[in-house]
Each structure stands twice: as C-alpha cells, then as structure tokens.
Amino acid sequence: MNFRELVLKKEGFCLERAQEGDFHIGVGVGPDLIATLGIMLTSIARNNTKRGVHMYFLATAIEKKDLDRLQKMVEEHKNICLEILYIDAEAVKRIIGEGMPVATFYRLLLPRVLDPSVKKAVFFDVDALCLGSLDEFEKYSFDGKAFMAVHDTLSGNTIKQHRKDIGIPADSKYFNAGCLYIDIDRWNELELTEKAFQTAYEWQQQGKFLWFFDQDALNIVAHDQWKELPYKFNLMIPVLREELHGKLPEDTVIIHFAACYKPWSLWTPEGDDFSKYCVELDIYNDYRSKSLWADFKGKPMNTMGKRLFSKWMLMQGNVWLAIKWQWKYLKDKLSSKCNC
Template sequence: MDLEKISYPIVLACDEAYAMPLATTLRSIVEANQNSWPLDFHVLANGLSDNTRRKVLNSLPKGSASIRWVPVDLELFRKFYTMSHVSKMTYARFVIPEIFPDSVSRVLYLDADILVLDDLGSLWETPLEGFIVGAVLDGMDSQIKRREPDLKDVPRVRDYFNAGILLIDLQRWRKEQISEKALEYLNLYPHSPYSDQDALNVACDGLWKKLDPRWNFQDYYEKQRLLDIIPEQRPGIVHFVWKSKPWNASMPNLNASFYDAFRSRTCFARTPLDKLLDTLQGYWHQLKGILRQYPFLRNIWNKIRGSVALAKRV
C-alpha cells in the first residue's frame, strides 16, 4: 500500500479540561504525518464548547486534517472509579465500535496525553494476525506479576497492556463483545484501580498482540529527557502516563520544554503571564520539597503561616 495515500481513522477522547493537550497531541500527529494529509480524526467529546472546538481545529495547519466531534454521555460510566488526575472520558473508548460503520475494519485509538514523533504508517500497517488489538506492555506489568502490595487490586492477566495506544480490529472487537465484557467486569469491580484499562485487559486477556514499545514509550519510571535523544532514535509515541504531566508546573517534568515546543504552535500557547505563573509555581513546588526534607524549616514555615493567619484575624 502507498503510505502517502492512506487515510485511516484516528480516535481520541477529550473533555473541556483536556482541550489543550488534545490540540497539542493533534499538532504533533499532523507534523509527523505530513505525507498522509488530510488526516481523519474522530474525537469522542463531552462538554466541549463551540469556541474550544474551533481553537482545536485552528491549532492545525490548514488542510492537514478533518475532525469529527462525537458526543459521549458520561452518565453511562458515573458509578465507575477513576484516579484524581483521570477524567471519566477514559471510558469513552468503549463506544468506539458504535461510531463506525461495518465498512471500517480498523481504527487507531490514541490518548490525548501523548506526543507523536514519527510517521504512523508503519504502526497502522502492523499485521494483527487474528488478534483483537495491538498494544504495548504496560510499565507496571512486572510489578503486577510480582503481586506488589500497591498493585494488589489490579486484575491478574497473562500480560498487562497499556490502553493509551490501541490498534483495534473493529470486527473482532464486536464479535468478541469486548466493550460488553469490559463493562461486565466494571459492574463487578467498579473501584478497579486502573478503571477501563483493567477492564480491557480482562476482556482481551490472551487476545492482544504486543506492539513495538516505541509506539507507547511510557514515563512511569524512566526519566528520560527527549531533548537528549537524537531525533532518529526517539520513540514513535511518547505517553505521559503519570500525574506529573509536562504541562503541569506544580509537578515538574523533565520534558516540559520539549512538550511546550509543540504546544506553542497551537492556539493554546502559553502567554508571558502564563510562563511567569508557571515559573513561580515551579519554585513553590521546590520550596515545599525542601520543607518536607528539613523538619526544622517546616516548623519555622508553619509558625510564620500561623502568625500571618492570626494577624489577619486581628
């Protein structure tokens, strides 16, 4: 197949709070896949205003992509647990088979907290060999298999994949009723720690193909500065899986400046005031870290705060 002429569906999910990361992710995709313009994006959305949708689309070069906005009712997932830094939109991927006709046999699902750094054509062309999905082993897999205490409630499966990047055979997904089985698991275990990812691992146990790890380079434990890697050796997709997101100044990330270079080319670029506030927030985070390390400094700080609070009451 001529990769210069393919146009395949790429699915993402987003709410208003994640509009900036969505725009940044889409920007990285179109920049790395110029031979496949116009790209075909389908965004599962909840609560996105018309203005936000325009800003996301205007963040992309003209003619580089089309965006289909697909409304999702999150009431379906209200009773299911998510971590504090994870939106209920994470469950939206369950509806993917419903939004495409039978003529669409394969889609690529991508989380919105990623950067795409390479052409996705070779990922798209990966043979699934009869498996339902292609995915990358999660960084926690070895700890889960060792049954570490912090992960004791994660379901035991043969291999545990990260659900942030999924190459999906829609026909097999429907035939095996993966969404239904995942929801059945969550109805039994609504507080499963990694929510939809746990459920999908149960539903797809033994039915998924391992993809090259470069298609989902996760920053759980590896603190690798992308700027230190020559472009030819960088991963195809970088996934900021943990809560220290590169756009969150209160939780410093080694790749914040790398990420911001992509963000700066969207309609959500930081203003000078944003940058100043982020810098101050970063200093405050460092100060809190110092106070935690040295109890006597923390005691002094608490006394100062107490005195200020008392003065305000007087």
C-alpha cells in the same frame, strides 16, 4: 445494547477531505483538556503531512471558543479532518456504575460508534504526542488479535501484585491503554466493549476497586486477545528516564505523559532546572509553541512532580538538584499536613 445510541450528536470540520485511505484516530477528552488535545493534534498533523488523518473526538461537551480554535487548526492543516461525537455521559455512568471517571471509558466506545467501513483505528490518550509517522503501525500484523498495545511500565513486584489483584493469569502481561491499535471487526466480534463495561459494573457492585479504571477492565477481559508492540508506539516517561537514561530514540512514534508526568502540571519559574535533564518537556513545549494553544501554560508543579524530579536528578547524579527538589517536596508535604 446499541452503543450508537450513546452518541447524542455529531459535528465536524473539513469532513469533505475524508478519503478511503485515511488513518483513523480516536481520542476521548474532558472539557478541561481541550488545550492538550489541540497540541496533540498539532503533533499528529505536523508529522503526517503525506497522508490524510481522520480524527474522532469523543466528548461530553466542548465550549464554543474551543471549537473555534479547533476549527481554525484543522483548516490550517490540509491533511486533517475532524469529527466530534458528543457522548451521553449520564447513560455511560448508568452502564459502568458510580464512582469512576466517565470520560476515560469513552475509548472503549470507539470501535462501536465508528462507521462500519472503518476497519482499523488507533486510540490515543490525550496526554500524548505523535513524534513520527502513523504508517509505522501498519507494518505490524494483528495475527488474529483484537488490538495491539505496549506493555505497561508498572515494574517488578508492583505489576505482579496488580495482575494478581485483578485476576490476570501470571503468564499474561499487563498493557497500557494509552495507545491501542484496534482491529475493529475482531474487537466487536469478541464484544470487548460490552465485556469491559460489564466488568467495571460488576466490580463496583461487589465493592471492589479498579485502580486504573477502564484500562484494568480491558486487561481483565482481553488479557489473551492483544499483541505486544515495541515501546516506540507508547513511550512512557519512566521508560524514557530509567531504561533509556533520558535519551529519546529517533524512531519514537508516540510519547505518552502517563500518570504524574504531565508537562502541563510541571510549570515552575525555575524551569531552567529541567531544560538539560527533561527532554520530554522541551519536546512538549516545542509543539505547544507551534500550535494555536501557545498561550496554554498549564498548572504549577504539584507535590508529586517535585518528588519525581528529585528522584530523576538523583539518578542523573545531580545531587544538588535532587536535594533542592526533595526539600521542596517535603515542604509541600509538611504544609499540607499543617493545613489539615
């Protein structure tokens, strides 16, 4: 099909700044994540002042007040231009079938809807921050592969079982799709967008479930068509905490708050408990305070966040905080059962 027909309209800010040597970045976003998008964009702009960055937002809708703030942000950073592509969500839903979040599949549209003159692009999840130069991506060669990605943090038997469940060969790795560096011509030559959409549809028709939605679909169809990047291009919090012991490497380019590690879902009046142990929260709050979304506080810490923080404190040897937050977690669990 012609995927360009899924783009209902386009609009942009400061597109006259666009130049041939710009770095191209795509983001798929839902209406409830515009603030996190703006904070992420701020991190990109502040760490890439010497190069033009052409941003593409693939969205269903964006409210006027959010557009106004995005426009102001782009105007303040002279190296950024922004193009918004409004996607026909109902049409995408018909392609992939019911039962999966539509916006998460927008990333797979990126190579099919960009101008043909764009040869390489990076897709970011909205729950990420850029901490370094995007030029680092260009130090790596695709070597005939369609895209580059980072090995996912699912560990041990978990990743082995998941590969088996979705039919990936035992000798293939499973990547995280939160940051994809894409060779657009090669991707389109292999028809990865079409194949991933078809896979998602077929799994649903067969009554099977893809736990990680588009990420699973892409792993299924492209398990042998990607090249591995080091963790610095998609540093996920479990790696930061468990392998790096909470110490952020200086060469980190992208930090990714995947799964239950969203900083905006960890607000608590007891935030001082975190300041010493969760460097990622300090980093996020620093960029938030420097952005036009400094007023965005997020949501109170959820039950899973309390459990994860308790586990992290135990790993750090802080038994008191581990017990404190495990107790808060158990109180939440008990309360939810009583309310059922």
